[in-house]
Amino acid sequence: MPHVFTGKLKEPIIDYLTGNLTILFEPSEDFRHAYEELKDCDKLRLEIKKYRRKRSLDANAYYWVLITKLAKVIGLSNPETHNMVLWRYGQPEIFEGKGVYMTIPDTEGADRKVRNATDYHLQPTSQVRAGKDGIIYRTYRLLRGSHTYNTEEMARLIDGLITLCKDAGISDSEIATPDERRILKERYGVEIG
Template identity: 30%
Template sequence: MIIQFDKAKWNQDSEGFWLSLRVKAPALAKEFVSGIQDRIYDAELKQHREKRSLDANSYCWVLCQKIAEAVRNITKEEVYQDAIKHSGQFESLVLKNDAVETFIHRWSGHGLGWFAEKIEGNMPGYTQVIAYYGSSVYDTKEMSVLLDYVVNLAKGLGIETATPEQLASMKEEYEIAQTNKSL
């Protein structure tokens, strides 16, 4: 269960230390507390980020197709992977040489945007690998960066793109949908 909050405080009494949260969805909090049993629970606290808009993702693919058609010797999938490589999220890893091929194969099994490449290094017995994440796990900010990159590629090829206002609307759509869900 994920419960959003915007303020927090703590206090101490004879039972221990307490963390109090001002929640955005009181009904969810009440449901959780009413179902609590005498067990240990885990809570992960992190800054909230909206997931990316499906419309922004769809538009990204439309532009990848238009770019591929304009260039003619590249597929929309290759355009997408190029965009991920140049503007997307990644991890830099150091792996034992005998684990590299298995890691790359398994990493790429997550989806089209999930790929990895070897980087030459100088550590005997080890290889540096850059592992790129597909946009399916991007939040709104990360998807915005990717979409801006693809839009700039399209503009550079003379492809008509959505207006800045339309792009902003696509990027904000998910946030609005989430807000409406919690009402």
């Protein structure tokens, strides 16, 4: 099982004779157990990326409360509303630096299935083409599920959802209680009203 630590990179040490670089990392968590387990390994794989705080379950719960309110006002199901919000404010799935696209028959049935999907999220594009089989296909972009979003991505999603709620005529008081407003401001930088 991989070990994951947060911390700070320190100035690297460069051996000027060999040109080899030693990376210094100061972990915030206790590293001793991982060190004992890995110290005799000849080769390790290290992944370093910018730390982003994971979004809280509070944000997810709040998001779904707003989705339910918006869905009721605009007359769509919760999955349809969720997908609509993801199309506007969601994050694409990226593999090896590239977005993921797929083609699906351009039919009402396929469109309805995509709009109501809960296991995957596809954003329709304007690209339509005829297949060799004579069927018209539309290209869709694969989006990440919101459960994978970090704090910054979730803030953008909630901020967009709040805009849609306001556009649909949902009042600020229905969008968030004073306590929810404070939490949204403190944790996500999202302001209402």
